[in-house]
Amino acid sequence: MPEIFNQREPVYLQVVRHFKEKIAAGELRPGEEMPSRRELAGNLGINPNTVQRAYKRMEEENLLYTEGNMPSKITEDTNVLTQVRHELMLDAVETFIAAVKPIGVSLEELQTKVEEQFLLEDVQTGGEKND
Amino acid sequence: MIEVKQVEKRFGRKKVLNGMSFTANKGEITCLIGINGSGKTTVLNAIMNLTPIKRGEILISGKPLTKETYEKIAFIPDAITMMPSMTIQQAMDFMNDFYTTWNQGRATEILNFFKLSSKDKIATLSKGNTAKVNMLLGLALDVDYLLMDEPFSGIDIFSREQIAAVFTSHLVENRGVLITTHEISDIEHLIDKAVLIENGKVLTEFNAEEMREEKGKSVVDVMREVYQP
Structure with a gap:
């Protein structure tokens, strides 16, 4: 499709x-x-x-x-492959930072939030991993 | 390449083509976009020499349309031109009798691709299937250029998708396609080049990917700017 x-x-x-x-x-x-x-x-x-x-x-x-x-x-x-991972990660992080900057959050606050949310997502997607 | 140069055409006092110029390359899909009455069909007719033009010039691969170049170009009008009493098979035989460029192998392939039955009478076909037969009759010609007038209008979404799939297939590979439409959204990702026209004139022509890359604008964005300033 x-x-x-x-x-x-x-x-x-x-x-x-x-x-x-x-x-x-x-x-x-x-x-x-x-x-x-x-x-x-x-x-x-x-x-x-x-x-x-x-x-x-x-x-x-x-x-x-x-x-x-x-x-x-x-x-x-393998060098190219690791590079791709880094590049995608960096892209995502940059977008993320650009999105939270205007809100004026501290790095500590962000870190806890990211950790919290990351673990939560993991639990959620872990259960329905059939595809 | 199809070159339309400063073409003028009147119906009575009305100028339907008012100095229209654009090009359509081989191996690319060029889309003429404009509202009803902007001159889209007339310019296709003019390219096929179906209507006389008052001024200007139209070249196919650098030459004016002659008996030989007619064999290099096919026109798929917005309505089928076969007798309704014919079956699809009879329509294909008819094409075979009149066109040396008719390719029955490809016709059969398209027939299967569209899931049509050659025994069906054209009069009994749904609108969507009639449009598919119409496409088939043009696509099965071994020509360099294909002109299609509004192949998507008045057709259900699944038939539209099937027809759009033709554009990504080998059926149009290496050929030049010139298509008219007033609803671009279905085929925005399929076209190479957009030519926006109004009142018989080209307002702008551009490569769709370049426009996205250089200006971050979709085809529809450009249309909004051009048609609703």
Whole structure:
């Protein structure tokens, strides 16, 4: 089914992030084959040229590699993989900080809140982990 | 590339095309957006030489439309042009008789893709299925460019999704598609380029991804700015 995309952000960057998340979460294993560009365009309901661009970007960032006419594969370079995790984390933290800054909360207060909420979420999602 | 250059066309005193210019590239989906009466269908007719133009020039791959270039371009009008008494099979045979570019293999594939039965009579089809047959008859031609006039209007959501899926498939791969619509939301992620028109003129044309990347605006955002200043 087509995923809901943000209309204002370049679709190709959204596709790149989608794959980074899957890689960081371990849903896509190093060396795993990527779907063909055409297949992915069909699944996501987006323009094949956009998918092409997303793949190109991921190749530039060394997330993917392609040998000859073979399907693209996820990199096996562990450095790149850890980097992706860091990058996603940093992104999320930056967004979070930008969102709480205007409220004027202290770091201590935040830390306790984050810890509390993090554990709570863990309990909640832990129970329904069937997917 | 389809190049429309400074095209003018009148119906009586009314200028329906008033110096319209834009381009549609091969391998891309270009979408002509405008309200009813803005000249969308007329410009498609003009590209196909179905209506004479008063001024301007239209080039297909750098050449004006000739007997040969007619074989490179297909027009899917907003309503099916086959006799209602024909079955889908008869309509396909009819196309095969008249077009050397007809590709029956692809036609059969599309038939299956849309889950249509070739024995059905066109008159008995639902609106959505009639639209699909209409698409089939154009898509099965081996042409470089496809023009489609409002393929989504008046069709239920699932049929719309099925038709939209055609655009992400190999059925339009490497071809140039020029599509008109007044409801962009269904296909916002599918198009490469948007051409906004009003009163027979192009207000702006842009690449949808570049617009998102450089200005953080969706196609609909740009439409709001352009049409409701």
